[in-house]
Amino acid sequence: MRFTNAEVIILDLIRHGEPVGGRMLRGTTDHPLSELGWQQMQTAINDLLIDGNPPWDAIVSSPLSRCREFSLWLGEQHDLPVTIEPALAEMNLGAWEGKTHAEVRAFEKDTDRQAALWTDPSRTSPPGGENVEAFDKRVGAAWQGLLEAPSGSHLLVVCHLFVTNAVLRQVLEQPLSRILAFDLPYAATCRIRHERHALGETSLVEWIGR
Template identity: 30%
Template sequence: MSETTMITLLRHGEVELGNVFCGSTDPALSDKGWAQMQKSLESEESWDKIITSPLQRCHEFAESLATQEELELLVNDQFQETDFGDWEGLSPNDILEENAATLNAWWKAPTRVIPPNGEAFLDFRSRVLKAFNEVTETHAGQNILLVTHAGVIRVIMMHILGMQDENLFRLNVDYASLTRIRIYNDETGEWGTLLSHG
């Protein structure tokens, strides 16, 4: 017997801090960011559940939507963005002035170079995929909305597409973009397909 699980990934919208490294930092959505997320979901149907990162740029919108749609809201810490360590709250230009070599090395090899005092990519990937697999198992056969971050969405897409880690930044994830994934589960095992992204 086969079972199909639908997962829609929604990235948060623009935040009040602007264009800075914003992983564990917890800024609020800007008014524009809130509107971006509302617009992305205008033509969407409802879900069985909403799962969200605990950070307020995801959680506040998800909580509002869950209340409006009368849906269960689950908060999962494992879907937080990666921690950029000493780069948190800084713009790329700020870092280029202080530590251009490390930033340039990270841009070229984001899965092998770790921001100073930041989270290693392999640790980040491990926690995200563990949580994602738990979601597909626990909520099999359901239609789930996951409100989260660009890094989390990249990791999940790379997993579904079988991409190599070093191609991380080949995946563009805009503010309030939607990514749809379908997970099949039958006697041959579990496998996923990317339905749409953008």
């Protein structure tokens, strides 16, 4: 705790494991986890258990099956309440949905909008997909909702690569051009500690990609 007499909330974010179909620009395409994806998630979660027990009071999950199914299973295993939060769904990638990176490059032909998105998302959005600014506002609202948890709460948030990036952008107060600064692998985790104190409220990143 960095601030005297602070009220603390701990939020552990985990990206889903590998879905069926392997690596692609999946967006809101609702593929379940592959067998490897389940193993990746179980391994990552086991690293966070304390003497075999979960440190969390509750689980909050994206509605997409690659997050939701594991969250419901984990909640049942450890008798934890699970909330499905629609605003934590991955960014809609429009015409790129369900395509590999190579297929998107071929689809774009003479342009490389995919590279432009990673370079500066504030200037580029997937064709027919979700506007980056609107996506950031959606995830930001979900993030503020998570911070309304009671003091002492420890939540596990099961979500996506772009969603995790958007949350970290909120915490680090980076410009929208840096909303995709973290290229986290499947089942990567990070921990954020939010403290309410006499000077206001502060979110601190404890670790990323553990």
